[in-house]
Amino acid sequence: MNLILAISTAFLFTAASGLAAAQQSPVAAPANGAPGRGQLLYDTHCIQCHTSQIHWRVKNSAHDWATLRAQVERWQGQVGNNWSDGDIDAVAHYLNDTIYHYPVPQKRG
Secondary structure (H helix, E strand, C coil): CHHHHHHHHHHHHHHHHHHHHHHHCCCCCCCCCCCCHHHHHHHHHCCCCCCHHHHHCCCCCCCCHHHHHHHHHHHHHHCCCCCCHHHHHHHHHHHHHHHHCCCCCCCCC
16 A cells, blocks of 8 residues: 555656646756646647547648647637647647647747
């Protein structure tokens, strides 16, 4: 029983550390190897319906960075997440970094 408690405590500590680190940097994954904010949001709100197969299908709705970000924005609104622009960017960057690899335009200003 103590082993289960120790494992559960370690898992919760690791998850909390990862969330705290991800909240400080909304786009990039933290240097400590914890998941970034985009991954945490995706894993919490999107993975139930989106397996990796949906991103690899031939009839893909995302064709470049702009359409990828638009799809993230569209679907988070469809399910009522009310994400900020930073949250949308973080999830779009996570998907782009791990799956799509589209060129991301540089921000002006």
